[in-house]
Amino acid sequence: MTLIIEAVVLGILTGSVYALMASGLTLIFGVMDIINIAQGILVILGAYLSYTLEKYLHIDIILGLLVTIPALFLLGMGIEWAFMRRIKRDRVMISILVTFAVALVIEGLLNFTFTANYVQLQAPYIDAAIPVFGFYLPYIYVFAFILSGVLLTLLYFLVYRTKFGFGLRASMQDRTAAALIGIDVERVQTITFGIGVALAAAGGMVFGATNPFNAASWGDLISRLLVIIVLGGMGSLRGALFASFAMLVISDVIDVVWSPIWASTVFFALLIVLLLFRPQGFFGRIEGRKQ
Amino acid sequence: MLVFSSVTISKLISTCAVVILLLATLAACSTQQNSNNVTQAGPIVIGASIANSGDFSADGKPTQQGYQLWADNINKQGGLLGRQVRLDLVNDNSTPEGVTTAYQKLINVDHVDLVVGPFADLTAVAAAKVAHRSGYALIEGSGTAVAVFQQGLDNIFSVSLSAKNYMVSFAEYILALPANMRPKTAAYSSQDDPFLVPQLDAARSLLENGGIKTVLNEKYPAETSDYTPFAQKVIASGADLVMLGTFTPDSIAYVKAFKQQHYNPKALIAASGPDQGDQFTKPIGGVKVAEGIFVPNGGWYAGINTFQNDQFQKDYIAKYGGTAADISSDTVQAYSVMQVLTQAANKIHSIDNAKLIQELRSDSFDTLQGPVKFTPDGQNSTAVAFLFQWQNGNLIPVYPQDHAQANPEFPKPPWQ
Numbered sequence: 001m002t003l004i005i006e007a008v009v010l011g012i013l014t015g016s017v018y019a020l021m022a023s024g025l026t027l028i029f030g031v032m033d034i035i036n037i038a039q040g041i042l043v044i045l046g047a048y049l050s051y052t053l054e055k056y057l058h059i060d061i062i063l064g065l066l067v068t069i070p071a072l073f074l075l076g077m078g079i080e081w082a083f084m085r086r087i088k089r090d091r092v093m094i095s096i097l098v099t100f101a102v103a104l105v106i107e108g109l110l111n112f113t114f115t116a117n118y119v120q121l122q123a124p125y126i127d128a129a130i131p132v133f134g135f136y137l138p139y140i141y142v143f144a145f146i147l148s149g150v151l152l153t154l155l156y157f158l159v160y161r162t163k164f165g166f167g168l169r170a171s172m173q174d175r176t177a178a179a180l181i182g183i184d185v186e187r188v189q190t191i192t193f194g195i196g197v198a199l200a201a202a203g204g205m206v207f208g209a210t211n212p213f214n215a216a217s218w219g220d221l222i223s224r225l226l227v228i229i230v231l232g233g234m235g236s237l238r239g240a241l242f243a244s245f246a247m248l249v250i251s252d253v254i255d256v257v258w259s260p261i262w263a264s265t266v267f268f269a270l271l272i273v274l275l276l277f278r279p280q281g282f283f284g285r286i287e288g289r290k291q
Numbered sequence: 292m293l294v295f296s297s298v299t300i301s302k303l304i305s306t307c308a309v310v311i312l313l314l315a316t317l318a319a320c321s322t323q324q325n326s327n328n329v330t331q332a333g334p335i336v337i338g339a340s341i342a343n344s345g346d347f348s349a350d351g352k353p354t355q356q357g358y359q360l361w362a363d364n365i366n367k368q369g370g371l372l373g374r375q376v377r378l379d380l381v382n383d384n385s386t387p388e389g390v391t392t393a394y395q396k397l398i399n400v401d402h403v404d405l406v407v408g409p410f411a412d413l414t415a416v417a418a419a420k421v422a423h424r425s426g427y428a429l430i431e432g433s434g435t436a437v438a439v440f441q442q443g444l445d446n447i448f449s450v451s452l453s454a455k456n457y458m459v460s461f462a463e464y465i466l467a468l469p470a471n472m473r474p475k476t477a478a479y480s481s482q483d484d485p486f487l488v489p490q491l492d493a494a495r496s497l498l499e500n501g502g503i504k505t506v507l508n509e510k511y512p513a514e515t516s517d518y519t520p521f522a523q524k525v526i527a528s529g530a531d532l533v534m535l536g537t538f539t540p541d542s543i544a545y546v547k548a549f550k551q552q553h554y555n556p557k558a559l560i561a562a563s564g565p566d567q568g569d570q571f572t573k574p575i576g577g578v579k580v581a582e583g584i585f586v587p588n589g590g591w592y593a594g595i596n597t598f599q600n601d602q603f604q605k606d607y608i609a610k611y612g613g614t615a616a617d618i619s620s621d622t623v624q625a626y627s628v629m630q631v632l633t634q635a636a637n638k639i640h641s642i643d644n645a646k647l648i649q650e651l652r653s654d655s656f657d658t659l660q661g662p663v664k665f666t667p668d669g670q671n672s673t674a675v676a677f678l679f680q681w682q683n684g685n686l687i688p689v690y691p692q693d694h695a696q697a698n699p700e701f702p703k704p705p706w707q
Contacts, residue, residue: 003527116348118539120574129551136552211516212540212574216348220516255520260511
């Protein structure tokens, strides 16, 4: 029983981090019709930035977010300006190819800079743990949960309680109509892409603190993130949150009560069944944007 | 209409015949391309694919270093059979598909004289299949899984210890312990990988026959990055002895989880990871945390008295820096591949692939990893596994006795 409780607790805590990373991905898709395959490598880039700050400047990895989040925000806006803005038609398909190319370039640069050796972020609270429910709960998971909660709340207020958020949501619903009522859609898109990528910095810090990583680690990560946004509903922030918890808790519980080999199979079987009855995912829109 | 049809059919038959003749000519030409001999001018070109990106990218660079170091050395000594050597290395992205494409390019487009293996088991099989179609020998160092030798390929030659034998020394050591000290229960957790699973299966079979009860035997998918739930199950099993089928990232994750949960088995061995020096010790929190952890060794360690090892270590440090302890087993395996290739070519005075295959099947060779003698399916029948353990900040051989630098530490000390 302790094992199941531990799996549920860790599933929820880890799920919050995946929710953070997937929120960036789904936000970008919702506003721009772009599937950012590079989100996985940007998470790894965020982890490497934290690693660099911690190793060479001895800046605590959580404090380092004050540097890495703005840095990736600027990088995200740069990528949008340099590549995404140029995609005028078949945005979904072409964006997959373009962002995949961006990911490969970043992976190559990271391999060149940091070599392919595995590294992991270090901080006193990464290895420390507190006893709860008969097992030891690592502090880093608790901190990650709090961090994700704060950032996702801020994101919620940004999207639903600000003028920028109004423009963002209008762009999500209908870009042409949004432009007609005076919203600078291009600016909204650039900032949205920046926000989406900035969230990868926080996700990367937590990923790097809880997993050894190298540049190639993005492959497994992006496949998980894509599953989360499909399950939650493409473009839905609520969906990303809900699907992250669902995926991690279901997988972790099946891991411990049955077998890790079956965890993915059972999860994907459930995903297929759900998509048969709700092709739009938990919270996705039934109709696509008509433009 | 009938005449028209007859003419068309006869034209078709003629065309087919011409095409068949052309194909036969091309096939003959391609076969002749393999009939290299020492009288040809120009450098000998040796092709290989390297995992510069993807899952095995951490192993790609050291593999490349091994090949390159040998090429530099042999060229300084006047070359292979009097001809300079040039390496043609292609990125394979760590996938069997990438390897297949790479070796097709090397053989059919670049027309390399010889090919040697990529990194990993599945990719070695993919490379050997392509090489087999063109009559090339494939000597390789890292494809050692049981499945590699069950493909019916007569052109693959693995210079390293077969995977299924890696953990045998550890099992023998445990069973040699006095009955009152011997662990009673064992947990096995392995990534579902053709290199790792046979290692644990072979050891488990020995330990079960020796009376050690299996309380957990589990595999997890290779394509995962969150190992916490798997570590939880091992911890919950409470086993005295833990055997892990891991590579570097999961070995780190397990050790961190065990330490966090204050779970300290009497003996802990990981198939791979603890042998990666500071790549392993830094993430887990330093060498003190590694104290007492075992890892199998495929047949080489710094300072071992094997063929050309002294010179190899000096050359490596001169070219790449660091110390002998920093040398990756991937580099050693790649260099050993080239040592076997050199000896085989020198013995037959040729780089003809058919003759090389014949020579490799019948003769024995010396390498950094010890002597090599191939079985008909391509395994190295003479390789022996060593058992290493982290002790006082160093990874040292502790078993078998004739290679041991210290007695094994048992039971494992508490986490520090």
